[in-house]
Amino acid sequence: MLIIPIFIPHAGCPHDCCFCDQKKISGQKNPPDEAEVIKIVESYLDITSNYETVQIAFFGGSFTAIPREMQEKYLKTVAPYIESGAVSSVRLSTRPDCIDDDVLIFLRKYNVRTIELGAQSMDDDVLLASGRGHTAADTVKSSELIRAYGFELGLQTMTGLPGASYMSDIATCKKIIELKPDIVRIYPTVVLRDTFLHKMCENGTYLPPTLEKTVALCAELMLQYRNNNIKVIRMGLQASDGVSMDGEIVAGPYHPAFGQLVKSHIAYNRLVKMALESKDNTESKIFTAYVPKEELSDYIGQKKCNVERLKKQFGYQKVIIKSIN
Numbered sequence: 001m002l003i004i005p006i007f008i009p010h011a012g013c014p015h016d017c018c019f020c021d022q023k024k025i026s027g028q029k030n031p032p033d034e035a036e037v038i039k040i041v042e043s044y045l046d047i048t049s050n051y052e053t054v055q056i057a058f059f060g061g062s063f064t065a066i067p068r069e070m071q072e073k074y075l076k077t078v079a080p081y082i083e084s085g086a087v088s089s090v091r092l093s094t095r096p097d098c099i100d101d102d103v104l105i106f107l108r109k110y111n112v113r114t115i116e117l118g119a120q121s122m123d124d125d126v127l128l129a130s131g132r133g134h135t136a137a138d139t140v141k142s143s144e145l146i147r148a149y150g151f152e153l154g155l156q157t158m159t160g161l162p163g164a165s166y167m168s169d170i171a172t173c174k175k176i177i178e179l180k181p182d183i184v185r186i187y188p189t190v191v192l193r194d195t196f197l198h199k200m201c202e203n204g205t206y207l208p209p210t211l212e213k214t215v216a217l218c219a220e221l222m223l224q225y226r227n228n229n230i231k232v233i234r235m236g237l238q239a240s241d242g243v244s245m246d247g248e249i250v251a252g253p254y255h256p257a258f259g260q261l262v263k264s265h266i267a268y269n270r271l272v273k274m275a276l277e278s279k280d281n282t283e284s285k286i287f288t289a290y291v292p293k294e295e296l297s298d299y300i301g302q303k304k305c306n307v308e309r310l311k312k313q314f315g316y317q318k319v320i321i322k323s324i325n
């Protein structure tokens with residue numbers, strides 16, 4: 001699938017999410033006009049035929065919270081690309097308290113296929129401490145409505161928010177699974193410069209979780225979603241999320257290849273299991289593991305970190321990780 005991202009910052013958003021600096025998130029001050037939207041879409045047209053599904057995605061803010069005329073303007077601007085078959089449908093992100101029947105009836109008219117909700121947490125104390133301005137009940141209600149109208153449902157979640165713990169983030173995952181989303185995104189909280197969270201860090205009321213702990217937590221979340229056939233389409237912020245990476249992230253478990261770290265962590269735990277079951281290898285001090293070809297790099301880990309960890313943990317002289325076939 002190819003996603004053509006168009007960032008629509010929510011200028012004048014009345015909410016105060018502690019982690020958000022909308023201008024920094026979107027990397028731009030003003031919402032794009034029609035000409036800019038067309039320019040972005042056209043820049044992808046050379047490659048759209050290589051993909052079975054192409055979606056234009058309005059990200060970056062709360063699409064259904066911006067004035068209806070603006071929503072209509074954007075949706076009408078991209079409609080010709082859907083009519084011509086170059087693009088399959090539209091995807092957008094919004095807040096759980098900005099969805100109702102009227103909104104969904106409107107979006108259905110304009111080829112919107114996927115609606116992603118910024119659920120962030122299913123713990124009301126965490127939502128309150130993070131200044132989200134909505135409750136978990138809003139997420140439940142809007143998720144059910146989105147599914148009832150036949151849209152594809154995406155839920156965006158955050159780990160390590162103020163007031164959150166390992167157990168509350170796991171509990172959020174379980175509640176998200178109950179909502180049966182088609183897709184999930186997991187964003188570990190990072191601290192952006194000049195946000196309220198930045199101030200909380202400076203005055204000691206917020207301590208960001210370490211990268212190591214966050215990777216272990218997200219590995220557990222990933223497995224729980226996977227076991228329930230829910231696709232995790234993103235773990236960790238990336239440049240394509242529109243965040244300016246040059247010095248704007250001042251604290252928190254940010255890593256440019258966060259998703260890879262999580263997959264590698266899961267693979268390491270599997271290697272440990274294989275090693276524990278492989279008595280012969282322990283005696284010979286040589287351990288050989290056969291792993292799926294497409295996951296070979298996850299098993300080896302960045303800079304061979306899994307190989308080195310296994311050697312250290314089990315006293316192996318040599319660790320060989322080979323792909324099956």
Ligand code: SF4
Pocket residue numbers: 010013014015016017020021022061062095132
């Ligand atoms: S994250 Fe919160 S503060 Fe930022 S634009 Fe969305 S609703 Fe508004």
